[in-house]
Amino acid sequence: MSKTKSEWQTELNQQGFTGLEILDDEPKKIQNRFGGGSVMLNPVEIAIYDCISGAEMLRDYQTVQKGIDWFIKNNTEAYAVLLD
Numbered sequence: 763m764s765k766t767k768s769e770w771q772t773e774l775n776q777q778g779f780t781g782l783e784i785l786d787d788e789p790k791k792i793q794n795r796f797g798g799g800s801v802m803l804n805p806v807e808i809a810i811y812d813c814i815s816g817a818e819m820l821r822d823y824q825t826v827q828k829g830i831d832w833f834i835k836n837n838t839e840a841y842a843v844l845l846d
Contacts (some may be wrong), residue, residue, distance in 0.1 A: 764788065770805040777832065782809045794844050801843045807833075811844060 770784045776816075786805040793800040795815075802812060810829050817825035833841035 764794060765805075767805070774806045774809055777806065777810070777836075778828075779813065779832075780809055782813055784809055792840075792844060799843045801840045803837075803840060807837060811840075814845065 764787070765783050767787045770787065770809065774782055774784055786808050789804045790808060791800050792803050792808065792811060794796050810832055814826055814829035817823070826842050830841070830845055833845055
């Protein structure tokens with residue numbers, strides 16, 4: 763059984779990323795924006811990845827690093843494909 767957006771949101775908040783909103787309710791394949799590989803991310807991972815991308819544009823490197831550290835700890839495959 764799949765989780766609801768509310769359940770994904772609760773998980774995201776528990777990961778220390780309050781203030782982010784879950785927009786997806788199913789996993790999606792995300793492609794490296796520089797033409798590399800792709801990886802399936804769950805809604806929590808998508809929200810954190812999107813946060814990293816937005817923080818890069820705003821030059822908020824503290825938030826970028828927080829997201830990268832989270833991926834290194836929680837999904838090293840996604841880190842290697844999308845962020846390394």
